[in-house]
Amino acid sequence: MQQHLLAQVETEDGIITVYETQELYGEKGRFRILQFADEAIQGALDLEQQGRMIFEYPRALVHLMACHRPQFERAFIIGLGIGTIARHWADRQIVSAEASRDVAELSRRYFGCEQLRVEIGDGGLLLAEQPDGRFDYIVVDAFTSGGTPSHLTSPSFYELAASKLEEGGALLFNLMGRRQQDHSIQMIYADLQERFAHVQAFILPAGRGHDLHNIILAAAQTPIRCQARQMAGFIPHDL
Template identity: 50%
Template sequence: MKLLHREQDRGSVITVRETEELYGEKGRFRVLEFANGDAQGALDLNDPGRIVLEYPRAIVHLMAHNDPAFGRAFVIGHGIGTISRHFADKAIRTAEISGKIVELSRLYFGYEGQAEVGDGRKLLEREPDGLLDYVVLDAFTEKGVPWHLFTRGCFQTAADKLDEHGAILINMFGRGRRDVHTEAVWATLADVFPHMRGFALPQEDPLDPMNRILVGSKRPIEARMRQMAGFVEDEPERGTILDDDMFG
């Protein structure tokens, strides 16, 4: 492993490293990650156009498959700009709380697109109503999940900004079974959107942290499972609806 950059920003330690093996795959990879090892983005140096991590591959498939001609999306959580880079011909606005992450994405990962620094919810609120095709929520910090982005109020804001066919796609992590946080997000999403689908990347131990993609939409959601990068259909139980007053 070769360490290229390391610094603290907003209470999190951010590193950029190069490695010849990533999650069991051999090659040459450049990775943006927090000190706890959570990858925020990965670039295949031998094939920079390839999407390395499974969850953005699955999200990209869902977006392209359900609305091939979509034109506008709003992404909360920049990472290295994988989704907006892939859809460079679309009008995609990206919100990122850390200006340092945006800076590193440009310096080390060749990102050339737009990214606005600020709180994703507040920036989403400024969008005109009814014009977005997708909202993508992929926001984490080393300290955990910014819960104000997962409340009924935030999901309702997303619904207001989406057009009549629009959808929100959420990347999150939780325990494989009976994870109270995942179940709360699922219940909150169901309270706002009429159509739902849940997907998970299976783990050998069901108690290990599991990567999930949760989708809320104004129309039925379709997926070709062979193009879901290993994710399988998996809907959580419904837990307690999250409201803004729970988080001050």
């Protein structure tokens, strides 16, 4: 399928590309793509339905945010991507932390993120600068070629996040992992249980032959509320 290149930026971590295509995962249409050096698609915008969220995981995260704490006001998102979640909640007070200035600039220029509040730098350090008890949600949706940065999946980060959440707020992770015997995911889950009274895992089943799955972890001091049918295909996962 022919691709129309819009931008290409060479960074220390590789090349970041923005392009348009008329087919995405077998679906015909007009799509604008943000892609990293390993050819992993970091975000996709449907140019014919720009309010649509193409991927399942942001739909599931948005549902959790809407259901667990419907009247929430403030959220801190680590990992901007193309700003899908922040743009959806444009009427709320959302702070997005993005480690790459290039990603932030491309998202502003090509994905409608001009009005978003974006801070450039390490998400953990930027979160530490925020007032305690400020946020209803802290969302970790940050990836490098090695996966989610390890300092964002550490007990010290969970302590930090808990201090920045309002009572009843939740810490949400979008992760990639194996369905069975994934030591890293199990460790994150166990460490979260040490700090939060309620931790729940959801997994997006993949087709046969797919080893890696999207896994969402939600942690809070109060029971986590959601509706299974609204989780965009994610199902509860026993860790």
